[in-house]
Amino acid sequence: MTLKYLHGYPPALLAQVQGLIDAGRLAEVVAQRHPEPAAIRNERALYDYVCEMKARHMRSAPPLSKVVFDPKLHILNNALGTHTAISRVQGGQLKAKREIRIATLFKDAPADFMRMIVVHELAHLKERAHDKAFYALCCHMEPDYHQLEFDLRLWLTARDIGGG
Numbered sequence: 585m586t587l588k589y590l591h592g593y594p595p596a597l598l599a600q601v602q603g604l605i606d607a608g609r610l611a612e613v614v615a616q617r618h619p620e621p622a623a624i625r626n627e628r629a630l631y632d633y634v635c636e637m638k639a640r641h642m643r644s645a646p647p648l649s650k651v652v653f654d655p656k657l658h659i660l661n662n663a664l665g666t667h668t669a670i671s672r673v674q675g676g677q678l679k680a681k682r683e684i685r686i687a688t689l690f691k692d693a694p695a696d697f698m699r700m701i702v703v704h705e706l707a708h709l710k711e712r713a714h715d716k717a718f719y720a721l722c723c724h725m726e727p728d729y730h731q732l733e734f735d736l737r738l739w740l741t742a743r744d745i746g747g748g
């Protein structure tokens with residue numbers, strides 16, 4: 585099988601992942617590392633959670649107009665969520681309307697991964713590209729960001745294998 589969520593990681597690391605898959609232990613290993621279950625089940629709770637994180641880490645970024653779960657959002661490679669900044673003229677003023685969409689599958693993900701994806705999307709309020717500045721911002725909000733993103737990719741891989 586191809587490790588489509590793990591593109592770009594070092595071959596030695598991927599060999600370890602393949603070893604866990606072959607042993608049928610990938611899901612179990614991820615669950616052990618991230619035991620705290622999902623807690624955000626609806627958009628009201630999601631909105632509050634995102635706004636609270638924004639207030640803590642990204643106070644200066646423009647306010648969010650919308651935070652939603654999106655069942656059509658599929659997670660591939662670097663596209664972990666979407667973030668749109670729609671500019672429109674309103675009453676003679678240019679206003680930016682900012683939305684964050686989180687894939688619905690995060691409702692069932694360990695709490696650590698919800699935190700990671702929200703950090704990721706909040707960082708996009710300031711940095712568009714997945715570049716050094718972007719990841720520096722992610723790590724400022726969540727020091728364990730890179731490990732969490734890798735583990736999320738493991739979780740997605742295990743979920744596909746499980747037929748979920």
Ligand SMILES: [Zn+2]
Nearest residue numbers: 662663664665
């Ligand atoms: Zn992104």
